[in-house]
Amino acid sequence: MDKRTTHFGFQDVPVEEKASRVADVFHSVAARYDVMNDLMSFGIHRLWKRLTIERAGVRPGHTVLDIAGGTGDLALKFSRIVGPSGKVVLADINASMLNVGRDKLIDNGAGGNVEYVQANAECLPFPDNTFDCITIAFGLRNVTDKDKALASMARILKPGGRLLVLEFSKPNNPLLSKAYDEYSFRLLPRMGEMVAGDADSYRYLAESIRMHPDQQTLKAMMETAGLERVEFTNLTGGIVALHRGIKL
Amino acid sequence: MALIPTLVLAGIEKTLNSLLSRDPAAPSRLRRLAGQRILLHLESPSVALVIAYHHQGIDLMLAESLADQDYDAVVEIDAEALGALASGTDMERLMFEGRLAVRGRIQLLEATRDLLLDLDLDWEAEMAHWLGDTPAHQLAEGLRGLSRWGIRTQRELRADVSEYVFEEARWLPGRQQFESLRDLLIDLEQATDRVEARLTRLNRLLEPEESES
Numbered sequence: 055m056d057k058r059t060t061h062f063g064f065q066d067v068p069v070e071e072k073a074s075r076v077a078d079v080f081h082s083v084a085a086r087y088d089v090m091n092d093l094m095s096f097g098i099h100r101l102w103k104r105l106t107i108e109r110a111g112v113r114p115g116h117t118v119l120d121i122a123g124g125t126g127d128l129a130l131k132f133s134r135i136v137g138p139s140g141k142v143v144l145a146d147i148n149a150s151m152l153n154v155g156r157d158k159l160i161d162n163g164a165g166g167n168v169e170y171v172q173a174n175a176e177c178l179p180f181p182d183n184t185f186d187c188i189t190i191a192f193g194l195r196n197v198t199d200k201d202k203a204l205a206s207m208a209r210i211l212k213p214g215g216r217l218l219v220l221e222f223s224k225p226n227n228p229l230l231s232k233a234y235d236e237y238s239f240r241l242l243p244r245m246g247e248m249v250a251g252d253a254d255s256y257r258y259l260a261e262s263i264r265m266h267p268d269q270q271t272l273k274a275m276m277e278t279a280g281l282e283r284v285e286f287t288n289l290t291g292g293i294v295a296l297h298r299g300i301k302l
Numbered sequence: 303m304a305l306i307p308t309l310v311l312a313g314i315e316k317t318l319n320s321l322l323s324r325d326p327a328a329p330s331r332l333r334r335l336a337g338q339r340i341l342l343h344l345e346s347p348s349v350a351l352v353i354a355y356h357h358q359g360i361d362l363m364l365a366e367s368l369a370d371q372d373y374d375a376v377v378e379i380d381a382e383a384l385g386a387l388a389s390g391t392d393m394e395r396l397m398f399e400g401r402l403a404v405r406g407r408i409q410l411l412e413a414t415r416d417l418l419l420d421l422d423l424d425w426e427a428e429m430a431h432w433l434g435d436t437p438a439h440q441l442a443e444g445l446r447g448l449s450r451w452g453i454r455t456q457r458e459l460r461a462d463v464s465e466y467v468f469e470e471a472r473w474l475p476g477r478q479q480f481e482s483l484r485d486l487l488i489d490l491e492q493a494t495d496r497v498e499a500r501l502t503r504l505n506r507l508l509e510p511e512e513s514e515s
Contacts, residue, residue, distance in 0.1 A: 101305050104312055104363075111366035114337065134356040137337045163357060287304050 060198055061265045069198060077148050090249055090256075094242060099192075100127075102294050105287075106189060106220045107131050109298055115139040116186040121175050121207070122146055122193020126155035126164075132189075133164040143185075145171045145178070146193075175203040180210045191220040195266040204279035211301040217281055219272065222263040223288070223295035230291045238263065269295045311351070311362045319359035324423045331417050332357055340410055341365055341373040345380040353414065375406035387415065 059066040091099050107128060112118055114137040120129045123144040132142045144159070146152045149172055156170050173179055175190065175197050188207050197203045207217050225231040238260035246256025267275060269286050272295070276284045281299030288295050322328040335355040342351040350365035352373070370376050379387070383401035387393065393412065396402035404411055430438035468476045475483065 098305075101308050101312060105304065105308050108308065108363045108366060113367070113372050114339070131361065134361060135354060289305060 061262070090246065093245055093249060094256075098290060102220055102289055102296070103127050103131075103191060105289065106191060106218050106296055107135075109287075109296060110187050110189060110216060110218055112136060112140075112187050117141045117143075117184065119143045119145060119178075119180070119185045119188045119210070121173075121178070121188060121190040122196070123155055123191075124151045124193070126159045128189055128191055129155065129168060130159055130162055130164050132187075133159070133168050136167060138167055141167050141169065143169045143171055143180075145173045145175075147172065147174050176206055177202075178206045178210055182209055183212045184210045185215055186212055187216050187218070189218045189220070192222070194219055194221050194272075195262050200267070201275060201279065204275055204281075208280040208301055213301055215301050217276070217299050217301070219276070219297040221272070221295065221297075222266060223272070223292055224268040226288060226292040230293075234293060269297075272297055307349075307364060311364065315360065315362040318362075318418070321421055321423065322359045322417070324425070324428055325421045326424055327420070327422060328359075328417065329357070331413070332359065335410070335413055335417070338374045338407075338410055339372070340414065341368070341370075341376045343376070343378040344384065345378070347381070370405060373406065375404060375408065375410040377411055378403040388419070390419065 060069050061067075095102075110118075110132075112132055112135050114135065116136045117140060118129075118132045118136060120126075120132065120142065123129050123146055126144055129142050129144040136142060142164075144152070144155055146155065152170055152172055159165070159168055171179070175193065176199050188211055190207070194200055194203065204217075211217060225234055239257075242260050243253040243257045246259075247253040266272075269288065269292070273284050273286055276297060276299045279299075280301065282302045284297065284299035286295045286297040322332070332355060336357050338355050340353040342353060343349075344351065350368055352361075352363045352365045354361040354363070379396075379402050383396050387396060387402065393402065393408075393415070397404070426438055426442040429441060432438075433441065467473050
């Protein structure tokens with residue numbers, strides 16, 4: 055692959071174009087994002103996120119950053135856990151997603167301890183050693199330079215802080231893998247067309263999942279970024295994996 | 303497999319929050335509890351759960367940290383004692399029996415029990431939300447009437463069966479007869495004990511004479 059290109063699904067695109075193309079995808083689906091997540095995952099994405107919150111080990115008074123926080127599922131629960139003495143920052147590169155997330159959080163009574171920041175995960179605008187916990191759920195695969203993003207996250211984690219990456223991964227059963235391919239390449243774009251009126255965005259979703267590093271590769275990337283005790287848990291047969299690393 | 307406990311907890315949490323949202327008294331109770339956390343160590347099955355309160359209800363999570371200082375109260379209890387606690391058994395009694403241990407704010411456990419056991423659900427308001435005020439009121443009145451009829455019928459049936467069994471068929475003794483018989487049996491038991499004691503004493507007195515002859 056040419057050094058000046060990167061993946062956008064199965065296509066190679068110039069590095070500087072990927073962020074704007076990903077932004078177009080999410081501008082297009084923001085309004086129907088939650089509905090589509092429920093439909094696509096049969097509601098299981100809520101359990102994946104619950105497990106992420108449990109493993110985050112967040113306590114009252116903690117400072118938490120939810121990157122690519124989208125419509126605020128994790129941030130809402132974190133804001134309750136950290137309480138008035140803590141702080142949650144919901145960050146997303148995409149203004150449309152951030153607006154939907156902010157409205158949803160306000161509607162659900164989360165306000166005083168939540169801040170909203172439009173930021174690129176590769177160059178997070180926070181001082182070193184700021185956060186007790188950072189989460190990124192279904193966002194890392196859309197980042198142009200994943201190594202740079204992971205290094206940026208490690209920089210702003212406090213010593214002892216945790217980074218949790220919830221992301222689609224590689225199924226560990228060949229039969230499940232086959233069924234999953236059929237579902238994501240045939241059914242998913244049709245569902246996207248019907249519900250969100252946008253088949254291409256959901257085709258990109260399926261392709262970007264296939265191009266994302268597998269469990270072991272992502273673990274190695276997190277270790278290279280400076281995180282230690284990195285471990286992962288396969289969820290739903292490896293369709294999704296939750297990686298957790300600690301900055302020591 | 304990692305998701306099964308999460309699924310179970312999500313189901314319990316959703317059910318409890320749904321019930322709490324229908325109790326008119328719950329918001330003021332939750333306001334007092336918001337921000338506090340209990341660590342519940344359940345024995346057999348061995349599970350550590352976090353109960354965290356917020357203004358809209360409770361969050362249930364598997365505990366990531368087991369350090370006492372991260373929680374307002376730490377509760378150690380077995381499944382049987384938890385069932386007893388939920389059914390209204392006195393907390394002090396369970397603690398005295400060594401089946402329940404609480405560290406930290408014990409009032410938090412009492413408040414939790416009160417919150418969940420004193421649920422007073424306003425079903426009529428919930429039905430009104432779906433059916434409208436008048437049909438919901440009529441339906442609620444119908445259900446209340448049915449409930450009253452059920453309780454009355456059950457009471458009458460019990461009285462009729464009792465009368466037949468004790469008075470007409472005389473299959474079982476009445477309460478007074480039973481208590482009189484019980485008193486007589488107690489007297490008989492005491493008399494038998496006294497006779498047995500005297501016989502033992504006589505036996506002891508006769509034994510040395512037999513050994514001398």
